[in-house]
Amino acid sequence: xxxxxxxxxxxxxxxxxxxxxxxxxxxxxxxxxxxxxxxxxxxxxxxxxxxxxxxxxxxxxxxxxxxxxxxxxxxxxxxxxxxxxxxxxxxxxxxxxxxxxxxxxxxxxxxxxxxxxxxxxxxxxxxxxxxxxxxxxxxxxxxxxxxxxxxxxxxxxxxxxxxxxxxxxxxxxxxxxxxxxxxxxxxxxxxxxxxxxxxxxxxxxxxxxxxxxxxxxxxxxxxxxxxxx
Ligand code: CA
Numbered sequence: 696x697x698x699x700x701x702x703x704x705x706x707x708x709x710x711x712x713x714x715x716x717x718x719x720x721x722x723x724x725x726x727x728x729x730x731x732x733x734x735x736x737x738x739x740x741x742x743x744x745x746x747x748x749x750x751x752x753x754x755x756x757x758x759x760x761x762x763x764x765x766x767x768x769x770x771x772x773x774x775x776x777x778x779x780x781x782x783x784x785x786x787x788x789x790x791x792x793x794x795x796x797x798x799x800x801x802x803x804x805x806x807x808x809x810x811x812x813x814x815x816x817x818x819x820x821x822x823x824x825x826x827x828x829x830x831x832x833x834x835x836x837x838x839x840x841x842x843x844x845x846x847x848x849x850x851x852x853x854x855x856x857x858x859x860x861x862x863x864x865x866x867x868x869x870x871x872x873x874x875x876x877x878x879x880x881x882x883x884x885x886x887x888x889x890x891x892x893x894x895x896x897x898x899x900x901x902x903x904x905x906x907x908x909x910x911x912x913x914x915x916x917x918x919x920x921x922x923x924x
Pocket of ligand 1: 703704705747748749750
């Protein structure tokens with residue numbers, strides 16, 4: 696059963712969301728304070744978060760940012776104002792979807808299901824067995840989402856990890872920026888292909904000895920990138 700955390704200070708809305716989600720067999724928890732919601736989102740295992748933007752204590756922007764630093768689970772942001780949606784996009788916080796109040800509960804449920812299905816395809820459903828990808832000095836623990844470079848652990852953001860993992864799992868294949876963007880940022884309506892370049896640069900800073908002469912992720916001029924074996 697998928698566990699969902701709703702962080703929402705309007706009790707009536709939170710309860711309505713919960714009722715509909717429970718009808719679809721989800722296990723649902725509600726937190727009405729931003730601070731407590733954030734701490735639960737960081738510490739506990741959830742499969743998806745429905746996040747209200749304006750909250751007492753830590754607001755939805757900050758919660759989204761902090762959760763994204765360490766977790767890849769889908770985040771659906773909820774706001775009463777259309778302008779907020781543009782702001783979320785502009786900030787590039789990594790929310791997976793946005794919904795404006797008032798919304799129909801069945802639409803919310805449909806979106807939750809779609810995001811969970813997509814996320815489960817990406818991470819796989821078997822969370823017990825550690826899956827490793829190993830190429831030369833790089834070891835990637837896909838289950839724990841940890842990366843070791845010559846035995847030393849380096850920290851990666853969610854998207855950096857997804858991108859590195861995807862390239863390392865498809866070595867010697869050239870991918871265009873467009874393909875990589877579609878693959879890694881599929882569910883998001885934010886960002887553009889320049890994001891790919893930025894992420895590749897950050898990954899290289901972590902995995903390459905000399906970023907000017909990359910040994911792992913090669914730039915294929917005019918085409919895209921390739922992970923060398
Ligand atoms: Ca609110």
